[in-house]
Amino acid sequence: MKSFDAIIGHKKIISHFEEAIKTGKVSHAYLLSGEDGSGKMMIAKAVAKALLCEHKDGCGECAACKSLPQKRLKCCAFRI
Numbered sequence: 001m002k003s004f005d006a007i008i009g010h011k012k013i014i015s016h017f018e019e020a021i022k023t024g025k026v027s028h029a030y031l032l033s034g035e036d037g038s039g040k041m042m043i044a045k046a047v048a049k050a051l052l053c054e055h056k057d058g059c060g061e062c063a064a065c066k067s068l069p070q071k072r073l074k075c076c077a078f079r080i
């Protein structure tokens with residue numbers, strides 16, 4: 001399962017991130033806002049996973065994905 005597949009809804013923002021990652025035009029920071037439980041952290045982690053993936057989609061199959069348990073995402077700054 002690719003990193004964005006587990007996210008329900010948020011089609012517009014997921015499409016934005018997929019395109020940015022695919023074209024290599026990723027900003028140095030993103031601000032996700034919304035109510036508690038709206039999926040901000042889930043999206044942030046999916047973006048981080050996709051960026052670190054060898055195929056740039058968080059495939060879950062490549063060496064980078066397999067060596068990336070969730071706790072290693074601490075290298076990324078998630079501020080709430």
Ligand SMILES: [Zn+2]
Nearest residue numbers: 053059062065
């Ligand atoms: Zn991968």
